[in-house]
Amino acid sequence: MKYIFARIYAPAFWGGFIGASLWLTGVAGLREGWLLPLFLAALALSFLAEWALPYEVSWNRSVGDRARDIIHGLVNEALNALGLLALPGLVALLSFDGAWPRGWPLWLQLALAIFIADAGLSLMHYASHRVQWLWRLHAVHHSVQRLYGFNGLMKHPLHQLLEASAGLLPLLLLGIPPDVAALLAFAIAIQLLLQHSNVDMQLGYLRWIFAWAPVHRFHHMKYGQAGDVNFALFFNLWDWLLGTGFYTADYEIRQGDLGIGSRPDFPRDYVAQLLDPFGPVSLSKEPAVPEPLRR
Template sequence: MSLIRTLVRYGFAPLFFLGFLGAGVALVGAGQSKLWLASLLVAAIAAALLAERIAPYEAIWNEDRGDTGRDALHAFVNETSAALSVATVPLIAGFMPASGLWPDHWPLWVQLALAILVADAGITLAHYASHRWAPLWRLHAVHHSVTRMYGFNGLMKHPLHQAVETIAGTAPLLLVGLPLDVAALLGFAAAIQVMLQHANVEMRVGPLVQIWAVAPAHRHHHLASATDGDVNFGLFTTLWDRLLGTFVAGRPTPRDGQVGIAGDPAFPAGYVAQLLAPFRHRDVGA
């Protein structure tokens, strides 16, 4: 068991990201239905849950706190809406005068890499703004209300905040004609990455933590302290955090009891209550 635990600690992050993303690129590139990406996402969730039990970062975070069903509902709604938004890409592209600028002659995986880098900039900046502008923070606070971190709650967001981040990340890409295949893979890549950011796995990624925004870096962002947690906003990379001056690494990462919202420990826990929370005048300090 100790050998398996070691393999998970060192191999989970790269194999999870490259394995599932590689499978997605292969399926889409072979002309298979994009519905296969939904099946791959279900398999990824199962793989993350298994890895969390083999090599947990915090064993207590594997215990349900009455939040698993709620997080599943958040994930279902958000991923369904993401899939529906991808379906509108051809329609949007038809109205973009610069739509012919996208390099659709490049290999599919290179196009995806480019889309990830561009989207990472917009999503990171929207995330950064969400900690500084009250209307956005009220939406984003839903995600920060979690009291444990595990892969599934990476998909737990207020749907309106997800829409804000999606628009910020994809608008530049849509303007230049992002193809439907790449858009679908980008959405899949984002779902895979947010699970890696929140996975309750004792990941050992070495120097990659300096450039890759996975759990060892992102856990700092979920500190309940508004000042200590105001760091590491990036989705895929740490590039934009470095430019913003908000990247940290090397300090002790949060443990149980240190994540959440310090200004509002009684944040609503139910799904419907969380959807309504941003529209009620509550003190949810960032």
């Protein structure tokens, strides 16, 4: 039973919840506010699955970070909600009239939005590892010592705004409708849950397509440039194009492999993390890269 669960969990979670969001909005005709309880259900299922079939048992135990991560999540989701409220005005101000294919089926409009946003978000993520001031903001996300579903929402709010702008600006210019934008925000939240999940999911050939946890864990390694891989949010296509795609079955990411190797003392409380990008920083020597990870 565990083998079957490990195989079907990720595609069933992704397709089930995104499919449910499309049904609620497009078929049942409910307002986008119903996406919030649907996301809470996804969050609850994510936690239950992590306890039922954990990849790393120790990652299910709080290390004094749970309250902080909840604050990060609430702040960043509130920023997303404000962005959705402002969306109609931004579209009216910036868009090219008639550019968005409103006649397409809702699921196809969402697929287009995901594809375009994924390109912008992945490129901003890539830049955040190349541009120093962007990295200082992004480092908050990389300071985690364990990976579980809620980590995907743990970001500095300024970096969250920059990432959202990179993903949303092309869609604003095209005139994305508010309901499609709400579905996109929901799909991103579902993807982040899967990307940082502590479920021992077995992806098979899907690991070459989707940027889910078994692939993304390599991005959170503490070994300097060895973790400079797998930047994509939804689809690994962008990493293959950038030349940054990486996966090996010869090394399992475990407790002690995560974080920022040159900053083992990175601040852990919420306010200190907000202030960290704007203060001086001292770096320590990075740990040696394990042999199977050397490229």
